[in-house]
Amino acid sequence: xxxxxxxxxxxxxxxxxxxxxxxxxxxxxxxxxxxxxxxxxxxxxxxxxxxxxxxxxxxxxxxxxxxxxxxxxxxxxxxxxxxxxxxxxxxxxxxxxxxxxxxxxxxxxxxxxxxxxxxxxxxxxxxxxxxxxxxxxxxxxxxxxxxxxxxxxxxxxxxxxxxxxxxxxxxxxxxxxxxxxxxxxxxxxxxxxxxxxxxxxxxxxxxxxxxxxxxxxxxxxxxxxxxxxxxxxxxxxxxxxxxxxxxxxxxxxxxxxxxxxxxxxxxxxxxxxxxxxxxxxxxxxxxxxxxxxxxxxxxxxxxxxxxxxxxxxxxxxxxxxxxxxxxxxxxxxxxxxxxxxxxxxxxxxxxxxxxxxxxxxxxxxxxxxxxxxxxxxxxxxxxxxxxxxxxxxxxxxxxxxxxxxxxxxxxxxxxxxxxxxxxxxxxxxxxxxxxxxxxxxxxxxxxxxxxxxxxxxxxxxxxxxxxxxxxxxxxxxxxxxxxxxxxxxxxxxxxxxxxxxxxxxxxxxxxxxxxxxxxxxxxxxxxxxxxxxxxxxxxxxxxxxxxx
Amino acid sequence: xxxxxxxxxxxxxxxxxxxxxxxxxxxxxxxxxxxxxxxxxxxxxxxxxxxxxxxxxxxxxxxxxxxxxxxxxxxxxxxxxxxxxxxxxxxxxxxxxxxxxxxxxxxxxxxxxxxxxxxxxxxxxxxxxxxxxxxxxxxxxxxxxxxxxxxxxxxxxxxxxxxxxxxxxxxxxxxxxxxxxxxxxxxxxxxxxxxxxxxxxxxxxxxxxxxxxxxxxxxxxxxxxxxxxxxxxxxxxxxxxxxxxxxxxxxxxxxxxxxxxxx
Numbered sequence: 001x002x003x004x005x006x007x008x009x010x011x012x013x014x015x016x017x018x019x020x021x022x023x024x025x026x027x028x029x030x031x032x033x034x035x036x037x038x039x040x041x042x043x044x045x046x047x048x049x050x051x052x053x054x055x056x057x058x059x060x061x062x063x064x065x066x067x068x069x070x071x072x073x074x075x076x077x078x079x080x081x082x083x084x085x086x087x088x089x090x091x092x093x094x095x096x097x098x099x100x101x102x103x104x105x106x107x108x109x110x111x112x113x114x115x116x117x118x119x120x121x122x123x124x125x126x127x128x129x130x131x132x133x134x135x136x137x138x139x140x141x142x143x144x145x146x147x148x149x150x151x152x153x154x155x156x157x158x159x160x161x162x163x164x165x166x167x168x169x170x171x172x173x174x175x176x177x178x179x180x181x182x183x184x185x186x187x188x189x190x191x192x193x194x195x196x197x198x199x200x201x202x203x204x205x206x207x208x209x210x211x212x213x214x215x216x217x218x219x220x221x222x223x224x225x226x227x228x229x230x231x232x233x234x235x236x237x238x239x240x241x242x243x244x245x246x247x248x249x250x251x252x253x254x255x256x257x258x259x260x261x262x263x264x265x266x267x268x269x270x271x272x273x274x275x276x277x278x279x280x281x282x283x284x285x286x287x288x289x290x291x292x293x294x295x296x297x298x299x300x301x302x303x304x305x306x307x308x309x310x311x312x313x314x315x316x317x318x319x320x321x322x323x324x325x326x327x328x329x330x331x332x333x334x335x336x337x338x339x340x341x342x343x344x345x346x347x348x349x350x351x352x353x354x355x356x357x358x359x360x361x362x363x364x365x366x367x368x369x370x371x372x373x374x375x376x377x378x379x380x381x382x383x384x385x386x387x388x389x390x391x392x393x394x395x396x397x398x399x400x401x402x403x404x405x406x407x408x409x410x411x412x413x414x415x416x417x418x419x420x421x422x423x424x425x426x427x428x429x430x431x432x433x434x435x436x437x438x439x440x441x442x443x444x445x446x447x448x449x450x451x452x453x454x455x456x457x458x459x460x461x462x463x464x465x466x467x468x469x470x471x472x473x474x475x476x477x478x479x480x481x482x483x484x485x486x487x488x489x490x491x492x493x494x495x496x497x498x499x500x501x502x503x504x505x506x507x508x509x510x511x512x513x514x515x516x517x518x519x520x521x522x523x524x525x526x527x528x529x530x531x532x533x534x535x536x537x538x539x540x541x542x543x544x545x546x547x548x
Numbered sequence: 549x550x551x552x553x554x555x556x557x558x559x560x561x562x563x564x565x566x567x568x569x570x571x572x573x574x575x576x577x578x579x580x581x582x583x584x585x586x587x588x589x590x591x592x593x594x595x596x597x598x599x600x601x602x603x604x605x606x607x608x609x610x611x612x613x614x615x616x617x618x619x620x621x622x623x624x625x626x627x628x629x630x631x632x633x634x635x636x637x638x639x640x641x642x643x644x645x646x647x648x649x650x651x652x653x654x655x656x657x658x659x660x661x662x663x664x665x666x667x668x669x670x671x672x673x674x675x676x677x678x679x680x681x682x683x684x685x686x687x688x689x690x691x692x693x694x695x696x697x698x699x700x701x702x703x704x705x706x707x708x709x710x711x712x713x714x715x716x717x718x719x720x721x722x723x724x725x726x727x728x729x730x731x732x733x734x735x736x737x738x739x740x741x742x743x744x745x746x747x748x749x750x751x752x753x754x755x756x757x758x759x760x761x762x763x764x765x766x767x768x769x770x771x772x773x774x775x776x777x778x779x780x781x782x783x784x785x786x787x788x789x790x791x792x793x794x795x796x797x798x799x800x801x802x803x804x805x806x807x808x809x810x811x
Contacts (some may be wrong), residue, residue, distance in 0.1 A: 036795070037718065037719070040705055040708070040709040040713075040718060041709065041718065050709060051705065051706040051709045051710055052709030052710055052713050052718075054710070055709075055710060055713070055714070095725070096713070096714075096725045098717060098718055098719060098723065098724075098725070100719070102719070102721070103719050103721075251728075253660040253731075254658050254659065254660050256658055282728055282729050283729060284714070284725075284726035284728070284729030284730070285714065285726055287714050287715070287726060287774075288772060288774040289774065289775075289778070290778065290779060294714065399661070399663060399664070399767060400764065400769065401769050401770075402769060403760060403768070403769045404769060404770055404772070408760075411769075481658075481660060481661050502729070503729055504729065504730050504731040504770065504772070505731070505769075505770060507660050507661075509658045511656060511658075512656060514656065517654060518651070518654050518655055518656070521650050521651075521653075521654050522647040522648070522650040522651035522654070523647065525643075525646050525647050525649075525650040526643045526644060526646060526647030526650075527643070529642060529643035529646040529647075530639065530640075530643035533638075533639045533642060533643065534639065536626065537626045537635065537639070540623060540626040540627050541626065541627050544623075544627040
């Protein structure tokens with residue numbers, strides 16, 4: 001913030017000149033491709049106001065400002081042609097900006113770069129930007145990471161990114177970009193979503209050059225002021241890299257619940273969970289039924305599962321910078337709602353649709369249309385964080401199962417729903433956020449324990465396998481593939497009802513007790529083969545002796 | 549003695565080559581014609597290998613002379629004094645290998661049940677759009693009637709960027725920034741297997757009724773494709789269809805190509 005890009009003065013001056021440089025762009029190389037592939041987001045005039053822009057947070061870049069994030073040039077400077085080329089080819093992971101590597105040839109990208117530059121007068125009026133010399137990376141070891149950690153706090157990365165790097169620092173709720181739009185401090189544990197790439201070198205380049213137009217500053221001046229050395233900045237980059245896993249998580253379709261003998265882990269942070277396999281389930285915005293939600297907070301949940309033959313426990317871990325409801329995030333919530341809600345306000349629902357019976361041809365009943373009846377979030381209200389685990393009401397025999405968005409009238413789903421500050425409940429849902437209490441289920445039958453810790457929720461949900469004879473309540477059976485889906489809401493992001501993060505159907509599989517045959521059969525096979533071998537050799541040797 | 553003249557080593561070579569071809573060669577074939585491919589399942593490899601083994605045994609036992617030469621090294625290993633250590637090694641290694649194979653057969657393995665989904669199931673002959681009956685058979689895009697689609701393309705572009713983008717992507721390649729959250733994945737329109745094969749009437753049905761409108765063989769319960777009649781008007785849907793074809797440079801299938809009233 002102190003060090004944020006200082007383009008403001010030349011920019012104001014250039015505003016007056018801008019129209020002149022925008023004329024006669026018609027026969028310009030790059031324009032055709034730009035209009036066809038980029039203008040839908042960035043706008044025909046490059047102002048970042050294409051028709052798609054309102055469904056995105058962060059918004060598409062306004063090229064007339066000359067402010068670029070992913071650069072090899074000093075803070076506040078323009079990007080080089082190579083910088084622009086790289087961003088066009090690789091895109092900006094974690095945003096709507098896609099990579100175009102498969103789409104354009106070299107010449108097309110060159111023309112596009114030239115065309116983007118023509119939107120801003122600065123490329124004409126300022127000397128050609130030059131890439132900074134980057135010192136090469138020192139080797140990293142434990143001590144290096146400790147030093148990185150020390151400087152991470154000393155130079156106040158934690159103010160925005162939080163102690164554990166989950167984007168939950170004390171300043172996080174207040175952050176705005178240079179257009180006064182709310183902006184998230186990156187979750188440093190998810191380097192695959194870093195806009196400029198997740199390698200140590202790329203992180204280091206961001207720290208040296210800063211992200212112009214955002215609160216994320218450059219730290220080069222601290223080196224100039226001899227507050228820290230070049231090597232120490234590398235240490236910070238290495239430390240940040242170490243916060244994320246080696247590889248981005250791999251998505252697997254089947255979540256296996258291992259079988260333990262005796263008691264399940266007693267609490268959410270019990271050491272008993274350490275051995276349970278972790279599965280990653282990605283979540284995305286609910287952009288299917290109205291009111292839609294294009295900027296969810298939660299982008300994935302880590303799932304672990306264990307059972308002991310009579311009870312099943314799930315451990316669900318996800319990142320959310322706010323323990324909602326949290327008054328510190330009230331402003332954030334109203335800013336996000338102001339920015340994102342108009343894209344799909346229920347007001348523009350056409351009145352004649354709800355009655356349509358969306359899909360009389362299909363086997364699903366189409367009650368999703370009624371979701372318009374589910375209220376959208378309102379800026380003044382406060383909402384809890386929430387998570388739901390969805391199952392069918394009974395294990396399906398064939399492929400058929402309820403509609404993945406919480407079922408419908410014809411085939412409702414059986415749901416576990418937890419809210420911050422409340423017990424978890426077992427519900428029936430007949431469509432997204434259309435909950436009903438489950439008849440006959442007893443309060444407390446589903447046990448929940450949740451911990452919020454530095455931008456991370458850890459939740460344990462536990463229930464008996466047996467359905468207890470209650471109608472519509474799933475009985476869990478080991479050895480069968482049980483469909484399962486997850487939903488998450490961040491209350492401080494204005495998420496409630498149909499507006500939140502959703503995922504597809506996965507499978508939960510409860511391991512069967514290992515049958516003794518699993519060990520006996522191979523042992524028997526080994527012994528038999530060995531015996532057979534010995535007999536054959538003996539016979540061959542006897543015969544050879546007789547022949548001799 | 550040249551090893552490759554010897555029937556024993558020839559048999560071994562045949563088995564090894566067959567294994568490599570089946571396990572690693574075959575998966576490459578579909579890629580040559582640009583199709584998706586997957587590893588050959590272990591059970592299939594086993595089946596083929598048993599067939600090859602039987603064939604090889606028939607071949608080596610075909611003449612007495614070859615059969616005897618084939619057995620020579622086998623006998624030598626079992627009998628010769630200087631091969632004692634090799635013999636012992638094999639007597640330990642082979643049973644262990646058999647035990648391991650048996651274990652891999654009987655241990656608990658977990659795979660998702662197969663999901664067989666028809667991507668382009670037969671469409672209904674008529675639907676109701678927002679309560680109004682609409683005949684799909686023979687239906688053409690009304691926006692093409694006036695000869696020019698330039699305006700419709702722009703309108704379709706707006707509709708696409710405000711609605712379809714997060715899933716189908718701005719490259720129309722099915723790789724929008726939310727696509728990774730959905731199984732089945734959003735379909736790519738720049739693929740010869742999708743919209744170029746379809747009539748605009750079929751595409752209209754898919755957009756209007758979405759995933760939930762699919763018949764059972766399309767696994768409607770899994771599809772994230774929204775029911776757009778709840779959100780878009782009929783005009784908007786026809787416009788976005790114009791956009792899909794113009795942007796990818798594809799042409800819709802005509803009713804003449806599609807034959808009598810069906811897909």
